[in-house]
Amino acid sequence: MFKVxxxxxxxxxxxLALLATVAAIGADATGPAPPFTLSELDGQSASLSQYxxxxxMLNFWATWCxxxxxxxxxxxxxxxxxKPAGFTLIGVNVDKDAPPVKQLLERKPVSFPVLxxxxxxxxxAYHVDEMPSTVLxxxxxxxxxxxxxxxxxxxxxxxxxxxxxxxx
Numbered sequence: 001m002f003k004v005x006x007x008x009x010x011x012x013x014x015x016l017a018l019l020a021t022v023a024a025i026g027a028d029a030t031g032p033a034p035p036f037t038l039s040e041l042d043g044q045s046a047s048l049s050q051y052x053x054x055x056x057m058l059n060f061w062a063t064w065c066x067x068x069x070x071x072x073x074x075x076x077x078x079x080x081x082x083k084p085a086g087f088t089l090i091g092v093n094v095d096k097d098a099p100p101v102k103q104l105l106e107r108k109p110v111s112f113p114v115l116x117x118x119x120x121x122x123x124x125a126y127h128v129d130e131m132p133s134t135v136l137x138x139x140x141x142x143x144x145x146x147x148x149x150x151x152x153x154x155x156x157x158x159x160x161x162x163x164x165x166x167x168x
Contacts, residue, residue, distance in 0.1 A: 030144070033137045034125040038092070038115035041102060046115055048090075048137075055082075055165040056137040057089045057158070060123055063100045065131040067150040072108050074155045078162065079112045085166045086139070092117050094131070134158065138165050 033056075037047035048056070059075055061068035079089040091114040093101050098116060105114065117123055126135055129148070136145040136158075145161050147154065 030142060033135075033141050033143050034122070036122045036125065038117055038122060040113060040115055041098060041105070046090075046113060051088050051090070052141065053086070053139055055087045055139055055162060057087070057162065058092055058126065058135040058137070059089060060092045060094060060117075060126070060128045060131065060133045060135075062094050062131050063104045064095075068132040069104070069108060070152075071132060071150045071155065072110060076110045076112065078155065078159060079110070082159075082162055082166065087162055087166060088112070090115060092122055094118070094120050094123055094128075136161050136165060138168060 033048060035048055037045050040046050057075075057078075059071075061072070063069075075089055075091075079087070089112040091110065091112060093114055094117050095101050096118050101114065101116065115122075120128075123133075126133070126143075127146070128135075132150050134145075134147045134150075135143055138144050144165060147157070
């Protein structure tokens with residue numbers, strides 16, 4: 001008969017908890033970035049393909065998300081700092097309607113492009129299940145990092161990853 005030792009069960013639970021934490025906080029990811037075309041706030045279309053050859057950060061956010069609003073000025077700073085090195089940041093908003101997005105951006109203006117994903121099609125393609133979520137894509141068009149949520153200090157990891165991808 002098979003006998004399970006209590007310590008081995010405990011270790012298994014600890015290992016599973018650690019894996020779940022890594023998946024929730026941020027993890028290296030691989031594979032081609034799903035292509036997409038979305039509307040900007042002014043109605044013009046923009047697609048991921050127009051940023052080919054750049055390091056791209058997709059930041060999925062919503063107006064009702066407090067942490068999204070908290071990190072927005074920090075994302076703006078990163079965008080301005082690394083843009084000359086071949087980096088771009090695209091905000092992907094998941095609100096159903098554009099007016100709240102426009103109102104929020106009047107209070108918290110950003111210079112990076114903001115695209116609208118009201119049906120959450122792009123969010124689903126990138127496996128976004130938490131707001132905010134941030135995806136980094138390398139110059140070859142491969143997803144390299146996915147981070148769910150935001151807490152103060154996460155921007156340091158974003159910058160480390162951005163610098164690494166810029167150097168590649």
